Amino acid sequence: MKLFPNTCEFVERYYLESVVVLAAAVILLLAAVTSPLEWLPWQALVILLFAIATELTPTPLLHGGTMVTVGMPVVFSVMVLYGTLPAVLVDSVPTLLAGILLRREHPVLHRWRWALFNASQSALSAAAAGATYHVLHAGAPYVFSAKALFALGVAAIVYLAVNGLLVSLASTLYDRRESWVVLWRHFLGILLPTYVVMVPLSIVVISLLQAYQLAGFLLLAVPFLAARECLRQRLQQIRIYRETIRTLSVLVQYAHPHTSGHLHRAGQMAVKLAIRLGVPAHRLELLPEAAILHDLGKIGIDDAVLNKLSPLTEEEWNMIRLHPLKGADIVSGIRHLAPVALWIALHHERPDGKGYPFGLRLGEIPIESHIIAVVDAFDAMVGDDEKARPYRKPKTVPEAVAELQRCAESQFHPAVVRAFVEALAAKEFDELDETAPTRTTSVRRAVA
Amino acid sequence: MSIDWILCFALLGSVAFLSVYALIYLPVQTRRDFRRMLSAFARTVEIRELHTSGCAHWRAHYAVQIAQRLRLPPPTIQSIEAAALLLEIGKVGIPYAILNKQAALTVEEAEVLKLHTVIGQRILEQVEWTRRLAPFIRHHHENWDGSGYPDGLQREEIPLASRILHVVDDFTATMRGKQLDNVALHWQAVQQMEHYVGRKYDPRVFEVFRTIVRKEVFERINSCHLSDA
Numbered sequence: 001m002k003l004f005p006n007t008c009e010f011v012e013r014y015y016l017e018s019v020v021v022l023a024a025a026v027i028l029l030l031a032a033v034t035s036p037l038e039w040l041p042w043q044a045l046v047i048l049l050f051a052i053a054t055e056l057t058p059t060p061l062l063h064g065g066t067m068v069t070v071g072m073p074v075v076f077s078v079m080v081l082y083g084t085l086p087a088v089l090v091d092s093v094p095t096l097l098a099g100i101l102l103r104r105e106h107p108v109l110h111r112w113r114w115a116l117f118n119a120s121q122s123a124l125s126a127a128a129a130g131a132t133y134h135v136l137h138a139g140a141p142y143v144f145s146a147k148a149l150f151a152l153g154v155a156a157i158v159y160l161a162v163n164g165l166l167v168s169l170a171s172t173l174y175d176r177r178e179s180w181v182v183l184w185r186h187f188l189g190i191l192l193p194t195y196v197v198m199v200p201l202s203i204v205v206i207s208l209l210q211a212y213q214l215a216g217f218l219l220l221a222v223p224f225l226a227a228r229e230c231l232r233q234r235l236q237q238i239r240i241y242r243e244t245i246r247t248l249s250v251l252v253q254y255a256h257p258h259t260s261g262h263l264h265r266a267g268q269m270a271v272k273l274a275i276r277l278g279v280p281a282h283r284l285e286l287l288p289e290a291a292i293l294h295d296l297g298k299i300g301i302d303d304a305v306l307n308k309l310s311p312l313t314e315e316e317w318n319m320i321r322l323h324p325l326k327g328a329d330i331v332s333g334i335r336h337l338a339p340v341a342l343w344i345a346l347h348h349e350r351p352d353g354k355g356y357p358f359g360l361r362l363g364e365i366p367i368e369s370h371i372i373a374v375v376d377a378f379d380a381m382v383g384d385d386e387k388a389r390p391y392r393k394p395k396t397v398p399e400a401v402a403e404l405q406r407c408a409e410s411q412f413h414p415a416v417v418r419a420f421v422e423a424l425a426a427k428e429f430d431e432l433d434e435t436a437p438t439r440t441t442s443v444r445r446a447v448a
Numbered sequence: 449m450s451i452d453w454i455l456c457f458a459l460l461g462s463v464a465f466l467s468v469y470a471l472i473y474l475p476v477q478t479r480r481d482f483r484r485m486l487s488a489f490a491r492t493v494e495i496r497e498l499h500t501s502g503c504a505h506w507r508a509h510y511a512v513q514i515a516q517r518l519r520l521p522p523p524t525i526q527s528i529e530a531a532a533l534l535l536e537i538g539k540v541g542i543p544y545a546i547l548n549k550q551a552a553l554t555v556e557e558a559e560v561l562k563l564h565t566v567i568g569q570r571i572l573e574q575v576e577w578t579r580r581l582a583p584f585i586r587h588h589h590e591n592w593d594g595s596g597y598p599d600g601l602q603r604e605e606i607p608l609a610s611r612i613l614h615v616v617d618d619f620t621a622t623m624r625g626k627q628l629d630n631v632a633l634h635w636q637a638v639q640q641m642e643h644y645v646g647r648k649y650d651p652r653v654f655e656v657f658r659t660i661v662r663k664e665v666f667e668r669i670n671s672c673h674l675s676d677a
Contacts, residue, residue, distance in 0.1 A: 219459065226466035233474035237481055239577075244485045247575045251492055254540040300495030302544040326495045333488045335481060 015173055016109070016117045019166060023092070023120035026127045030085040044078050044086035046214055048093060054225065055094040056101060072159070073224075075126055076152065076202035077209055080142045084130030092123035109174055121166040129159035142206060149203070156199050160192065241336045245289055248330075252296045262379065267291040269375045270368075272428050276419040279367060287368060290340045294347050294372050297327030321356040324348050343368040347376070352410045362413070370413035374420050377412070378404060397424070486533040493536045498548050500536075502628050503620040508532040510616045513660045514653060518608075528609050531584040535617055538568025538585070562597050565589050588613040591648045603650075611650040615641075615657050618648070631668040634661050 031039060040048070051074055071091065079087035099115025109117075136151035168184040208216030249263060267288030274284055298306060301323050305316045312320070328345035331337045346369040349355035351362040381400040395403065401421055408417040423429060490504035511532040515525040539547055542564050546557045553561060569586035572578040587601060587610035594602030596614075606614075620628070622637040638661050645654045 222463050222467070226463065226470045229470035230466065230474060233470065233478055236478050237474075240478065240481050240485055243575060243577050244488070247485075247489060247571075247578065248492075250571055250574050251489070251537070251540055296492070297495070299492055299540050302548075304543070304545055329495065330488050330491050333484050333491060335484060 015169065016113055019124065019170075020116050020120045023123040023127075027085070027088060027123060030088065030127065034083060034085055038083055038085070040086050040089060041082050043209075043214055044082045044090065047074060047078055047217065048086075048090045050074075050217075050221065051090055051094045052097055054228070055098040072156075072198040073202040073205045076129070076156070076198075077205040079126065079130045079133060079155070080148075080152070080202075080206050081209055084127060084134060087130050088123045088126045091126040092119040095119045095122050117170060121163065121170075124166065125159045125163040128162045129155040132158045142210070144203070144207065152202065153199060156202075241334075244334055244337070245292070248296060249292050251299065252293055254299060263292045264288075266375050266379055269378075269423075269429055270371050272423055273371050273375065273416065273419050274368070276423055276428075277367065277371070277415065283368070286337065286340050287371070289337065290343045290368060291372050291375060293331060293337075293340065294327065294344050294376065295323065296330055296344070297323035297325065300326040321348075325357055342366060343372060347372045349373075350411050351413055354410075365413075367413070367416070370416045374404065374412050374416045377407075378420070486530055489537060490533045493539050496544065496547060497536070497539055499625055500620075503623075504533050504535070506623075506628055507535060507613075507616045507620050510619065510657065510660065511612050514612050514615070514656050515609075517656045517660065518612075518653070520608075524609070527581060527584070528612060530578070531581045531588075531609060531613060532616060534568070534572065534578065534581060535585060535588060535613055536564065536568070537571055538564035538566065540571075541567035562589070565598055583607060584609040584613060586610075588617055590614065592650050593647050596648070606650075608650075608653075611653050615649050615653055618644075619657075631665055635665045638662075 051071060054071075071094070075087050075091045078090045096115055096119035099118055100112060133151050133155035136154055137148060142148055164184050205217065205220060208220055210216075212219070252263070270287050270291040271284055274287055279287075301319055305312065305319055308316070324345050324347055328341040331344055332341035343366055345357070346360065346365050349358065349360045349365045349369060350373075351365070351370075353359050353361045378400055381395045381403060382397055401424065404412060404417050404420065408414040487504070494501045494504065508529050512525055512529050515528045520528070542561060546553065546560055549557065565586050565588060569582045572582040572585055584607055586598065587606050590596035590599065590601045590606045590610060591614075592603060592606075592611070594600050618641060619634075619637055622640055623633065626633050626637075638658055641649070641654070642658075645651050
């Protein structure tokens with residue numbers, strides 16, 4: 001696919017190869033300008049061996065071949081104390097070995113090519129950071145000073161920028177058809193906080209190496225490994241969480257014969273509405289999940305009743321009225337999703353108090369439930385999915401909006417309806433992505 | 449106290465904290481999260497099928513014990529536990545009326561119900577981490593003599609995990625409508641199932657299962673004795 005309007009086809013086709021060749025050229029250049037004694041001082045060699053050992057330890061990997069490295073402090077301390085070339089080697093050699101030996105598979109690329117690319121991109125990042133540092137610091141030996149800190153900080157930013165750019169370009173070309181700008185921004189969002197922690201840690205490593213040589217480094221190895229383990233565990237938890245949502249959304253499609261595209265669209269619409277309504281950012285995070293899973297409880301309702309064409313009896317209505325609570329019951333068992341349970345339980349409450357299951361009134365219902373109610377109602381009215389609602393024809397968008405406005409105050413929260421109409425007028429819903437439930441996989445792979 | 453000592457203590461303290469956090473607290477939490485997630489899925493089926501609440505947990509309990517006694521490797525045991533919790537997930541695709549019919553099922557309805565193995569497999573195949581459990585779920589109604597469904601596999605052709613799951617699944621089915629927490633009744637269920645050993649169940653797996661239930665019942669009776677005294 002086209003990255004930029006004007007790039008030549010050649011670069012796009014041979015992106016991986018170009019990065020590898022460029023990295024090789026940079027390494028050769030560095031080797032040419034430094035004396036052979038400084039290629040890899042023995043301290044740097046020991047550190048390199050340590051880095052290889054940590055990369056190759058058989059920690060169970062996240063699926064998709066993602067590895068967690070917290071190698072940046074090590075690379076930076078080598079860069080500061082022994083020069084750029086050792087830093088490049090310490091960064092890229094373990095990556096290369098791990099990529100080949102641990103059989104880290106890439107969905108599209110061959111394992112060897114992917115490993116080579118990863119090693120090359122980390123070499124280029126380290127080289128760029130090293131050059132930045134040594135230019136800014138003018139080759140003086142490291143002392144703890146404002147100038148050195150500044151040089152280190154800028155070098156870290158350069159490292160992150162080059163790394164992020166190369167990896168997001170690769171993801172765009174080989175993985176998914178998302179714009180590299182989006183990926184890059186996402187990449188920065190995830191990694192920037194990590195790197196903010198890494199810079200002070202680099203300073204600690206450098207000071208220890210200066211004061212106690214390698215003994216100081218080994219002293220740090222234990223917390224280093226522990227921190228790595230922490231990061232791995234956290235990622236594992238995030239993975240479990242995502243897969244929970246993924247599985248539940250597969251299940252919810254049995255209760256609610258919508259396509260997954262519809263569900264994810266509803267999730268995104270809900271978020272846009274919430275932003276418009278000024279819901280604080282930390283509460284937005286779970287809203288898409290809530291919108292996707294709100295009808296989960298329908299799994300527990302007789303499908304003959306759900307799909308019935310004739311009017312329902314009172315008894316059948318009572319049965320249907322249970323579905324918000326049944327859904328909440330399932331979701332409340334999952335730690336990350338506990339706040340969602342309440343929203344799901346109340347998504348059929350109405351401002352006028354005629355909703356179910358409890359008949360709460362306007363002020364007692366969380367705004368998230370109101371948002372889900374509006375999005376769900378709109379989707380139900382305009383949805384052309386005949387299987388989902390066989391009993392009526394889909395409405396046009398203006399008809400559906402008129403219906404929403406008619407029922408504002410009684411059935412829907414008036415402010416939510418207003419925001420919905422405004423968002424519709426601003427064409428905010430036009431560019432929703434129906435295929436992308438999460439886009440973190442490529443980013444997590446980038447950390448490797 | 450010199451600054452070096454303070455630094456040293458600070459370092460040691462952070463090492464201790466990080467180690468405990470990374471090696472004890474987080475793994476426990478992760479495992480708990482994982483189990484909760486599985487329970488949530490099990491619960492999803494339990495709200496659809498009446499009178500089954502709690503079944504999934506007993507299934508997992510016995511499946512794990514059997515697997516342990518057969519000395520299967522720990523990762524396999526974990527898979528079997530997950531599969532036991534997800535065993536009936538295909539029932540979300542079975543019409544409610546058939547699933548909860550009080551009277552006996554007609555032949556066609558029984559055929560529809562049998563589809564839950566295949567639907568379960570299809571659901572699990574859609575999600576990456578459950579993909580390896582899919583064949584276990586597909587074959588959990590295969591019989592030892594080849595008369596089961598969906599593929600009519602027999603004896604060792606059936607994956608061992610599925611043979612274990614078949615036994616524990618039938619156990620909870622036999623216990624349906626009775627109090628699952630009443631361990632004394634478990635032995636009764638085992639005796640009813642004994643009739644089918646060699647026809648439905650792998651004799652070796654069933655023998656292990658029998659031993660486990662007997663032990664469990666004994667232990668329960670003994671502990672009652674002690675608490676009475």
